[in-house]
Amino acid sequence: MASSPxxxxxxxxxxxxxxxxxxxxxxxxxxxxxxxxxxxxxxDKLKKSEKTLRAIQKVGQxxxxxxGRFVAVGEAIALENEELKEEMSxxxxxxxxxxxxxxxxxxVCGVEQSEADGRSTVFSDRTGMxxxxxxxxxxxxxxxxxxxxxxxxxxxxxxxxxxxxxxxxEQVSTFQEFVQIFSQFxxxxxxxxxxxxxxxxxxxxxxxxxxMAAARAVLEKCTMMLLTASKTCLxxxxxxxxxxxxxxxxxxxxxxxxxxxxxxxxARTSGESKALPMSIYAGIKDxxxxxxxxxxxxxxxxxxxxxxxxxxxxxxxxxxxDSAYTSHEQRESILxxxxxxxxxxxxxxxTWSREQQSVKAKEVTEEVELAILKTCQSVSELRRELHKVAxxxxxxxxxLHCDHLVLQALKAGGGEGNLEAVAEYxxxxxxxxxxxxETCRLLCHISGTEPLEITCIHAEETFHVIGPQIISAAQxxxxxxxxxxxxxxxxxxxxxxxxxxxDMAILLKEINDVFExxxxxxxxxxxxxxxxxxxxxLKTVKAAKLDAEEQTTIAKLGLELRLLTSDVDSxxxxxxxxxxxxxxxxxxxxxxxxxxxxxxxxxxxxxxTLDLFHQAEVLSExxxxxCSFLQSFSTQLVDEEKMLVLSEMEKLAASCQQLQVCAxxxxxxxxxxxxxxxxxxxxTKGIMTVLVSLLPLCNKLIRKCKSERSSLGSPQHWRERxxxxxxxxxxxxxxxxxxxxxxxxxxxxxxxxxxxxx
Numbered sequence: 001m002a003s004s005p006x007x008x009x010x011x012x013x014x015x016x017x018x019x020x021x022x023x024x025x026x027x028x029x030x031x032x033x034x035x036x037x038x039x040x041x042x043x044d045k046l047k048k049s050e051k052t053l054r055a056i057q058k059v060g061q062x063x064x065x066x067x068g069r070f071v072a073v074g075e076a077i078a079l080e081n082e083e084l085k086e087e088m089s090x091x092x093x094x095x096x097x098x099x100x101x102x103x104x105x106x107x108v109c110g111v112e113q114s115e116a117d118g119r120s121t122v123f124s125d126r127t128g129m130x131x132x133x134x135x136x137x138x139x140x141x142x143x144x145x146x147x148x149x150x151x152x153x154x155x156x157x158x159x160x161x162x163x164x165x166x167x168x169x170e171q172v173s174t175f176q177e178f179v180q181i182f183s184q185f186x187x188x189x190x191x192x193x194x195x196x197x198x199x200x201x202x203x204x205x206x207x208x209x210x211x212m213a214a215a216r217a218v219l220e221k222c223t224m225m226l227l228t229a230s231k232t233c234l235x236x237x238x239x240x241x242x243x244x245x246x247x248x249x250x251x252x253x254x255x256x257x258x259x260x261x262x263x264x265x266x267a268r269t270s271g272e273s274k275a276l277p278m279s280i281y282a283g284i285k286d287x288x289x290x291x292x293x294x295x296x297x298x299x300x301x302x303x304x305x306x307x308x309x310x311x312x313x314x315x316x317x318x319x320x321x322d323s324a325y326t327s328h329e330q331r332e333s334i335l336x337x338x339x340x341x342x343x344x345x346x347x348x349x350x351t352w353s354r355e356q357q358s359v360k361a362k363e364v365t366e367e368v369e370l371a372i373l374k375t376c377q378s379v380s381e382l383r384r385e386l387h388k389v390a391x392x393x394x395x396x397x398x399x400l401h402c403d404h405l406v407l408q409a410l411k412a413g414g415g416e417g418n419l420e421a422v423a424e425y426x427x428x429x430x431x432x433x434x435x436x437x438e439t440c441r442l443l444c445h446i447s448g449t450e451p452l453e454i455t456c457i458h459a460e461e462t463f464h465v466i467g468p469q470i471i472s473a474a475q476x477x478x479x480x481x482x483x484x485x486x487x488x489x490x491x492x493x494x495x496x497x498x499x500x501x502x503d504m505a506i507l508l509k510e511i512n513d514v515f516e517x518x519x520x521x522x523x524x525x526x527x528x529x530x531x532x533x534x535x536x537x538l539k540t541v542k543a544a545k546l547d548a549e550e551q552t553t554i555a556k557l558g559l560e561l562r563l564l565t566s567d568v569d570s571x572x573x574x575x576x577x578x579x580x581x582x583x584x585x586x587x588x589x590x591x592x593x594x595x596x597x598x599x600x601x602x603x604x605x606x607x608x609t610l611d612l613f614h615q616a617e618v619l620s621e622x623x624x625x626x627c628s629f630l631q632s633f634s635t636q637l638v639d640e641e642k643m644l645v646l647s648e649m650e651k652l653a654a655s656c657q658q659l660q661v662c663a664x665x666x667x668x669x670x671x672x673x674x675x676x677x678x679x680x681x682x683x684t685k686g687i688m689t690v691l692v693s694l695l696p697l698c699n700k701l702i703r704k705c706k707s708e709r710s711s712l713g714s715p716q717h718w719r720e721r722x723x724x725x726x727x728x729x730x731x732x733x734x735x736x737x738x739x740x741x742x743x744x745x746x747x748x749x750x751x752x753x754x755x756x757x758x
Contacts, residue, residue, distance in 0.1 A: 021266075022148060022202040060106025067099030067136065074143040077150065084146050091142040098136035105129050152264050155199060158192045159257050169226070170250050175234055182227065189223060196260055201579055208263050210451035214458035215263070218256035221496050225249045225469075228489040232476060235485045241475040245489070248469050279453055280445040283313045284383050291345075291375050294352055294368070310345050310379075314338045317382075320389055320442060325435060330389050337385055341378040348375045383446070387515055390442040394508050397439055401432060401501060407494045410470065414477030414490060422478045426471040433467035436460075436504075443507070448514035455507055462500045469493050505605060557681050558600025564688035565594045571695035582698050585626040586691055592619040593684050600681070609673050616680045617663040623656035623687055630698070641701055648694045655690055659683035 071092045078088035105128060165185045172178045193216070200212040229246040236242050261267065278286070287309045294306070317338060321331050348371040355368050406429050413421030440460035447453045473490040480486050568590045575583050592615055598604030599612050606612050630649040634642045662679050 021204055022199075056106050060103050063136075064099045064103035067095055067140070070140065070143070071096045071099075074147070077147055081150060081153075084149065088143065088146050091139045091146065094135055094139035095143060098132045098139060101128070101132040102136065105132065151195075151199065155192075155195045155264050156261060158188065158195050159261055162188045162192055162257060163254070166250065166253065169230060172230075172234070175231075178230060178234060182230075186223075189219070193219075196264075199264060201584070203263075206449075206451045207454060210454040212260065212263050214454060215256045215259040217458065218252060218462075221499065222249055222253045222256070224492055225496065226253065228485070228492045229473075231485050232473075232483070232489045235483060236476065236480055239476055239479060241472045241479065242486070245469055245472040245476060245493075248465065248472075252465060278312075278316075279447065280313060280316050280386060281383065281448055282450075283309070283316060284379055287313060287379060288376050291348065291372055291379075294348070294372060306345065307349060310341065313379075313382075314342070316445065317386065319445065320386060323438060323442075325393060325438065326389065330385075333385055334382070334389070337378065337382040341375070341382055344371070344375040344378045347371055386442075387446045390439070390446050391508060391512060394439050394443055394504065397432075397435055398501060398505055398508070404494070404498060406432060407470070407497065410474040411477075411487075411490060411494065414474040415481055415487065417478050417481035419475070419478045422471070422474045426474065429467055429470060433463050436463040440504070443511060446515070447511050452507070452511060452514065455510075459500060459504055459507060463497075466493060466497050466500065470497060502605070554600045554677060554681065557678065557685075558597045561593060561600070561681055561685050561688065562597040564685055564692065565590045565597065567692045568593075568688055568695065571692060571699075574696070575699055576703075580702070581629055582626070582695070582702070585622060585629065586695060589619055589622050589626070589687065589691065592622070593688055596681060596684055609677055612677060612680060613663045616659055616684065619684065619687070620656040620660035620663065623652055623659075627653045627656070630694075633698075633702075636705060637701060644697060645701065648690060648697060652687065652690045652694065655683060655686040659687065 074088055074092040074095070078085045078092065081088070162185070165181060165188055168181050169178065169185060172181060196212065196216055200209055200216065203209045203212065226246075226249050229242070229249045233239070233242045233246045287306070290306050290309055317334055320326055321334055326334075348368075351368050351371045355365060406425055409425045410422060410429065413419075413425060437460050440456050440463065444453050444456035444460070447456050470490070470493045473486070473493045477483065477486040477490050568586060572583055572586055572590070577583065595604050595606055596612060596615055596619075599606040606615055627649050630645055630652075634645045634649070637645060659680065662676060662683055665676070667673055667676050
């Protein structure tokens with residue numbers, strides 16, 4: 001069971017018996033736990049000062065008032081949800097009863113007179129206080145968990161609506177009907193995107209969060225595929241490859257929708273019951289734990305457990321040594337390290353057994369300690385070699401396929417109606433797919449964290465599925481070489497492949513960061529957009545590389561930008577609430593600015609000036625979204641504070657608009673391109689400078705607003721945020737981190753040519 005605030009109140013056992021799975025429930029309980037801990041753990045001095053008595057009474061009254069407001073919300077939820085009415089009403093009754101008891105026990109202004117009259121107080125009836133506190137925490141947690149079930153119910157309901165519309169889309173027979181239903185489908189996907197995005201951010205379990213992110217990524221990419229695959233099938237109803245292509249998209253979307261429901265409901269389906277085998281990284285970590293545990297377990301840990309663990313590890317390394325793509329030298333190196341680790345382990349077991357049989361042995365000797373260190377060192381060397389092999393292969397594949405020559409050949413062959421060429425390059429793509437799938441499997445072994453393992457599995461599945469879809473789309477185009485819809489469909493699937501290769505490059509960086517101890521599990525935001533997806537104006541900009549002198553000039557500017565991103569990151573680390581909207585937006589902006597800094601050094605994912613300008617535009621859009629949030633937040637502040645926030649917000653908006661205008665302005669010639677790079681980085685510096693002053697101000701004001709609210713926060717606000725999650729307006733414009741980019745779909749639909757000439 002996940003730990004909860006209920007069991008952390010000043011050493012008293014307030015375990016409510018309920019698993020808290022979301023951060024919002026946990027954060028709502030923390031202030032209440034703090035207040036009750038104050039009451040339970042007060043100094044029971046013989047002489048109570050007037051100040052102490054007033055403080056205790058004030059805390060008790062605050063708890064009672066907050067509980068009253070909170071219960072009112074719970075009772076309203078009960079009235080709106082018949083299936084929860086009985087449970088919710090009972091929990092609210094218990095909470096109100098406990099709140100009243102606490103108010104009575106803390107009414108201590110005349111404590112001597114009260115006790116003389118025989119009335120219990122927090123000083124005379126500590127047992128009663130603990131009992132009331134336990135009942136309050138248990139009942140409030142029950143109300144929150146029941147209310148959380150409403151959120152889950154909303155997600156399930158939204159998924160069901162999407163499924164119904166998905167089935168209708170699958171069965172349409174005319175373009176007119178398809179357009180009408182797809183418009184409805186787009187709106188439903190926007191709602192589902194925001195509900196699941198909020199849930200993903202709220203989850204405490206990092207594995208569930210990673211699985212949710214993977215499922216939502218599938219839905220995002222498949223929505224555009226569904227559009228073009230369905231159009232192609234409608235335009236060419238007798239084409240078998242078009243039907244296969246379309247069916248695969250619908251099937252994948254259904255699986256992703258089911259996975260989301262499994263995550264939010266904790267369902268254990270047949271698919272999930274197949275437990276994934278332990279990765280080599282996890283196995284090595286477990287093995288080292290057992291080995292180092294021998295220091296403290298001279299008489300109780302069987303050596304057989306250590307030996308068996310090692311054999312299981314060696315067996316897993318066969319994924320590396322049996323691969324046709326592993327070089328002879330790499331294979332020999334892995335086998336040699338396995339042999340050395342076996343020998344060191346056997347030596348450890350032998351030495352440890354002798355010590356175990358010795359009557360005089362009371363603690364680990366130097367000989368055993370040395371054997372433990374050698375065994376751990378040898379298995380660490382094995383891990384390092386496996387990491388080197390997996391990462392090296394992934395890097396080579398990404399470099400080999402960065403030009404996407406096979407995809408271009410498939411497009412060319414399809415456009416020429418050359419089925420033989422499509423078949424030939426289809427075989428080449430299948431071979432590439434097998435290499436990528438196997439490489440993702442090896443990366444999974446050495447990824448270092450469970451969320452990254454899940455991301456590796458998602459990448460493996462994506463390559464496995466999209467490869468055949470590209471081939472079927474190319475076959476359709478080859479059969480109908482003059483079909484604009486078939487060409488558009490192939491382009492979409494090829495873009496999905498290219499996108500997954502880019503995602504794999506980011507994944508590779510994260511795995512290296514974990515291996516080398518950089519950033520750990522800290523969330524990274526690398527939002528390099530796809531060319532041509534964010535602004536039509538950018539298509540006129542030619543990609544260019546800077547010469548050595550220009551790189552030197554820009555590098556100096558980049559260093560200043562790097563220092564500013566470091567300042568922003570330092571300010572972000574001061575925030576207690578790392579999931580706050582301001583933190584998430586600023587983390588994303590800082591990471592994008594950092595990638596622009598890496599460009600000035602000739603490193604990172606931004607390879608050309610065109611990449612840099614794409615990144616600059618996305619950064620400016622993110623900044624303007626932050627301005628919208630700040631505008632809304634400022635309405636909660638008093639006039640003086642509001643003016644401070646609005647002043648900084650205006651500076652941020654101005655800098656973002658300048659960067660956006662610069663990024664969208666087409667230029668020609670090397671000199672003009674260099675000037676545009678210089679201006680883009682200068683404007684980005686301006687944005688980071690504003691963030692450095694804005695973040696501490698927002699942190700202070702948000703903490704102040706939070707402390708001024710009652711111990712449970714505003715029930716209406718909690719209810720609005722957690723129970724009724726409306727479709728955000730930004731989602732309809734394709735904005736926000738939770739959307740599936742529906743704007744691009746709507747634009748695509750508006751430009752569809754359904755009456756394509758035969």
